[in-house]
Amino acid sequence: MKSMLQLLHFAYHQAMSCLFPVAIFGTLALSGVVRLPFVHRYDAILIVLLAVQYLMYRSGLETRDELKVICVFHIIGLLLELYKVGMGSWAYPEPAYTKLFGVPLYSGFMYASVASYMCQVWRRLKMGMTGWPGPASAWLLGGAIYLNFFTHHFVPDYRWWLTALVVLVFRRTRIIYRVRNVTYRMPLTAAFFIVGFFIWLAENIATFFNAWKYPDQYQAWRLVSVSKISSWFLLVIISVIIVAQLKHVKASRHTKAD
Template identity: 80%
Template sequence: MKPMIQLLHFGYHQAMSCIFPVAIFGTLALSGFIHIPILHRYDTVLLILIVVQYLMYRSGLETLDEIKVICVFHFIGLLLELYKVKMGSWAYPEPGYTKFFGVPLYSGFMYASVASFMCQIWRRLRMDMTGWPGLLSSGLLGGSIYLNFFTHHYIPDFRWWLTVLVFIVFWKTWIIYRVRTTTYRMPLTLAFIIVGFFIWLAENIATFFNAWKYPNQSQSWHLVSLGKISSWFLLVIISVIIVAQLKHVKANRATNALQ
């Protein structure tokens, strides 16, 4: 009986942590069938997501610090979107008032939703980490991963070398999480893979509802390449590095304040 209760509590916290991602993909799905006369679809999605974020903050579901992290990821995501759309990696075919250089502003929220999930689940499951490699190695690795998303259009793609480095840098790092009174742990790299896989599933849903299109989906929808899981795996690592480092800094400040 206890394992079932633990699983239900774990599932509840996972579901509550996914409110913003679900809001994004739910809005994308519904906006494909329900149209607001004055606004284009992309503008409607942006407006709804801003309202959702505001309501989550006002209701206490998200803290001010979490909102700040989400804004950082929105900016990081928009930079990547602007570059990738320019390079023809994917496209947003529909019109929009809040669309710049072919990229709708709501797209940054898709990256921010990953940060929202990370922040929420960290707080809800009272997460800690052991064996964290530190700011220098994790920061250099995260920066290299992000840079590779841009440079692989001109020089060789180093994603697989970077993936190997991830396992080397984080091989001692474990996530500690708590469900009720019981403490569990898992390798951080396993968490990267799991989250990356679920983002890939969400990406298939989003492209099915024409949130954006890859070149091979211009005529009809096709399953997103399994190779994209590696991209999301690496992107999740950037999210975790930033969130974990911010949590680490905040914990140190709290400790110093008590001394």
């Protein structure tokens, strides 16, 4: 009975942490079936997601600091989208007024949803880290990962070398999270992979409803390449590094203030 209560409590907080990602992919799916008159689909998605963000903040489901992190990730994601679409990695085929160089502005929210989940679950499960490698190693690795998303079009793709570095750098890092009054631990790299896998599943749903298309999906929908899990794995690492460092900075400020 106790194990069941723990599981239900854990599932509840995971579900609440996924509110914004669910809102995004739910909107993508619904907008693929129900079309509003006089409004382009991508424009309608942006309006809905801005409204969801506003309601989450006003209702207290999201804090001001979490909103700031989401905005940072929206910019990071949008810059990556602009580059990738320009390079032909994927495309947004439908018209919209809120498109910039072929990229709808709502697309940044898909990256921001990862940060939203990380911030929410961190707060709800009272997460912490042990064995964190330190800011220098974390920032350098995160920067190299983000840069590789851009440079692999011109130089060799170093994602597997970077993955090996992640395993090496974070080999001693454990996530500490609390479910009711019980504390659990998990290797950080295992958490990276689990989150990356579920984002890949969500990506398949999004492409099925034509939120965007990869080149091999233009004629007919097909499963997104399993290799994309590694891309999401690395992207999740960037979000964890940023969130963890911001949490550390905030904690340090509170300690000095005390």
